[in-house]
Amino acid sequence: MGLNDTPNAERIHIGIFGKRNAGKSSLVNAITGQKLAVVSDVPGTTTDPVSKAMELLPLGPVLLIDTPGYDDEGELGSLRVEAARKVLYKTDIALLVVDSSESVSAGDTDIIREFEKMNIPYIIVYSKSDKYDPKTDNKTISVSAHTGEGIHELKEKIGSLAKLIGRNDRRLVADFIKKGDTILLIIPIDESAPKGRLILPQQQAIRDILDADCIAVEVKEDRVKEAIAGMKVKPAIVITDSQAFGRVSKDVPEDILLTSFSILMARYKGFAEVALKGASAIDTLKEGDRVLISEGCTHHRQCNDIGTVKLPAMLKRHCGCDLSFEYSSGGGFPEDLSEYKLVIHCGGCMLSDREILRRINMIDMAGIPVTNYGMAIAHVNGILERSTKLLDNNI
Numbered sequence: 565m566g567l568n569d570t571p572n573a574e575r576i577h578i579g580i581f582g583k584r585n586a587g588k589s590s591l592v593n594a595i596t597g598q599k600l601a602v603v604s605d606v607p608g609t610t611t612d613p614v615s616k617a618m619e620l621l622p623l624g625p626v627l628l629i630d631t632p633g634y635d636d637e638g639e640l641g642s643l644r645v646e647a648a649r650k651v652l653y654k655t656d657i658a659l660l661v662v663d664s665s666e667s668v669s670a671g672d673t674d675i676i677r678e679f680e681k682m683n684i685p686y687i688i689v690y691s692k693s694d695k696y697d698p699k700t701d702n703k704t705i706s707v708s709a710h711t712g713e714g715i716h717e718l719k720e721k722i723g724s725l726a727k728l729i730g731r732n733d734r735r736l737v738a739d740f741i742k743k744g745d746t747i748l749l750i751i752p753i754d755e756s757a758p759k760g761r762l763i764l765p766q767q768q769a770i771r772d773i774l775d776a777d778c779i780a781v782e783v784k785e786d787r788v789k790e791a792i793a794g795m796k797v798k799p800a801i802v803i804t805d806s807q808a809f810g811r812v813s814k815d816v817p818e819d820i821l822l823t824s825f826s827i828l829m830a831r832y833k834g835f836a837e838v839a840l841k842g843a844s845a846i847d848t849l850k851e852g853d854r855v856l857i858s859e860g861c862t863h864h865r866q867c868n869d870i871g872t873v874k875l876p877a878m879l880k881r882h883c884g885c886d887l888s889f890e891y892s893s894g895g896g897f898p899e900d901l902s903e904y905k906l907v908i909h910c911g912g913c914m915l916s917d918r919e920i921l922r923r924i925n926m927i928d929m930a931g932i933p934v935t936n937y938g939m940a941i942a943h944v945n946g947i948l949e950r951s952t953k954l955l956d957n958n959i
């Protein structure tokens with residue numbers, strides 16, 4: 565990711581589905597104006613989903629995800645079908661590509677049913693309109709990747725669906741603060757912090773504070789007392805990395821609002837309420853209970869260290885018994901959750917809203933408490949109420 569790029573999790577995810585050789589990859593190329601996916605006349609060339617981040621006018625930053633055709637046969641085919649299904653989980657807007665010379669197939673009807681079940685707005689795109697008669701009604705559009713016909717209209721149609729999703733007015737911190745406020749950010753820099761840069765929620769918080777015309781002050785966890793003592797006006801909020809909660813909660817006076825990046829991220833992603841409720845289930849854990857710790861990406865050492873080392877140790881100490889921990893990371897997430905007594909998810913900053921909410925809803929529907937790293941750490945440090953106080957009227 566370049567410095568000026570919008571993180572993928574913040575982009576509107578546009579999933580492109582359809583039978584093999586329906587013209588999906590050519591459509592992606594026509595939308596992006598670039599040669600991206602492998603295009604050939606041999607059915608089923610796209611074996612893995614291929615993503616392309618781009619600015620799609622008038623919409624803004626999007627991630628186009630081309631999927632393998634879902635009507636393949638045999639073992640390879642079913643793997644491809646599974647890959648296409650995973651894309652559904654993170655899709656905000658779906659395009660179903662149908663070859664104009666054919667009608668909507670049984671496979672297409674199945675996928676439309678999935679869109680409707682999952683509440684995903686979709687457009688049926690008839691491809692190859694230069695060769696066959698165009699078909700259009702208000703849910704469909706005819707395009708030709710070859711001549712470019714209909715591509716502009718398609719982009720506009722995607723734009724109007726995106727307005728229905730309404731995700732652009734959420735803020736990480738800005739709606740808690742007012743112009744001129746000072747916000748103190750506590751960012752531990754230890755050996756597990758990425759070299760030479762800040763992680764996404766930290767960058768996002770700083771940008772949000774600057775956008776709100778406020779003052780962002782950053783310190784490591786051993787300079788908190790000093791930083792607060794040096795301020796003429798006390799900070800409106802202190803936001804810490806959750807792993808420093810134990811020390812920071814002692815160093816920040818009680819009358820200053822304290823929270824963590826991960827708690828703010830849970831609210832931003834839309835699951836703070838359920839995570840807050842889930843955190844209290846930590847107190848009900850008994851010897852041998854299975855706890856799933858789930859991370860949204862595979863490459864983040866700092867989160868991994870919290871998830872696999874620090875959090876399990878804190879929970880065992882808090883519960884005074886031995887617990888059985890299992891881990892999932894990246895795109896992998898168990899379908900069967902029935903054996904778990906609690907699920908603790910990371911902040912999910914790299915996951916699309918739809919994917920993190922799918923997971924949280926799935927856990928919640930299975931009747932299993934779910935919380936996140938920040939709230940779990942706050943709970944075992946006895947500061948859950950304090951660290952979520954600012955969410956009281958704004959969850």
Ligand code: SF4
Pocket residue numbers: 859860861862864867868910911912913914915
């Ligand atoms: S997705 Fe989760 S594990 Fe990855 S960086 Fe974000 S919070 Fe950490």
